[in-house]
Amino acid sequence: MKSVSLFENQKVLVLGLARSGQAAARLLAKLGAIVTVNDGKPFAENPSAQALLEEGIKVVCGSHPLELLEEDFALMVKNPGIPYSNPMVEKAREYGIPIWTEVELAGLVSEAPIIGITGSNGKTTTTTMIANVFNHSGKSALLAGNIGFPASEMAMTASVKDTLVMELSSFQLMGVETFRPHIAVITNFEASHLDYHGTFEHYVAAKWAIQNQMTETDFLVLNVDQDLAQELASQTQASLIPFSRLSKVDGAYLKEGYLYFKEERIMASEDLGVPGSHNIENALATIAVAKLSGIANQAIKETLSAFGGVKHRLQHAGSIKGISFFNDSKSTNCLATQKALSGFDKERVLLIAGGLDRGNGFEVLLPDIKGLKAMLVLGETAPKLAAVAKSAGIPVVFAKDVADATRKAFALAESGDTVLLSPANASWDMYRDFESRGDEFLATVAALKGEGDA
16 A cells, blocks of 8 residues: 555545445545544444444444534545535535545555446446456456445555456546546446436546546547547547447457457457357457456456356346346346347347336337347336337236246246346336345245246
8 A cells, every 4th residue: 555644634524434435434544534434324223333433433423414514624535325415515515625435545545556447337247357357367456446345445455466456436436536547448328327417418527537637658448339439539648449349440349250459369259158249348348458458368268258247247047947047137227238138039038127217218228129028017117118118019017026027027938038137227216226136036036946947
């Protein structure tokens, strides 16, 4: 960890705990800051706050008192999920207090070079692919960021011999000022989290912030199959490394069934361990990063061929009576579901979709769902999805939840069919998060197996 004196004897407020808040508080204390943690969960029900108090860190729990901000804080480090419309955040802005996320702290103290991955879809899969390729080749890669390992926690222990492979959300990137990865990847742009960002333009600006501090000695790996990405490409100081599934580019690309990097054939696309056009894109981004990092083709091919996906991202949940089940609960928008469907014979797919109604329609899915064997719809958007499915001539079944939909799909399916949970919606109308939704799908498949249907 780099020695940083910026926070010595400075008052810093950490707003919101969870794992990233805990990590930020501990790192700041280690750097000599006078840390106060503020979390809405009552102290008696808050083991994280209790642990920090035992370590000598001041905690204020159970509410967010605005008067706390009168203590002359030099900095606020907020949980990424807390919106900028939050009264505490708005008041901090009024007082002129800088507002960061803990990713900025990680960038300040990390001795390890950083590879940052963002985008609307494919972040977790690409991040995991990259880390796996590094580790398989003998280079030490540490997963960090939005993937479940707080960036500032990993940065404290990473050495110059490691590489931090960091998944970064738009929420996290809104709170960076000097953060500078050596390699950045933007997988794609799709309208998402507009309830947080307000507009698509603001959302894109948050994602684009990943490259704000990069120079020509750094590399930006960009999906140029999107017109927006091509427009933005001229606005970076980083060295651009394009990747494309649709055309040959001066980077990574798909050509006649093979994945290439700058004229060099790496592997056949059919050898990838996970299906779908989106995973070809994820693999191309991974290949670009790996080649920039001096990793041998054989290590890349072996890793990507063996890659089985990550939980809730087109995860194979097993088969029963010749019927395959795939958990793609992470697909929280239409683009993700479109890409998931691209990996299957649609005539043999029973799609489970639906969730939180954010006001958008689903007509964009029409070309992708035509020919499906059936669609099972649930949640707030069930009527909208049913209408689109009926216009495509697809049988529709309404379900009360994921478990009900899975059982009904299994009853309709035949050997050789696929039951795919790919909701195209956020989960919060019925579930705490997409993980909970996916776990219900996995548990139902396991129960069906246990009922003697395997």
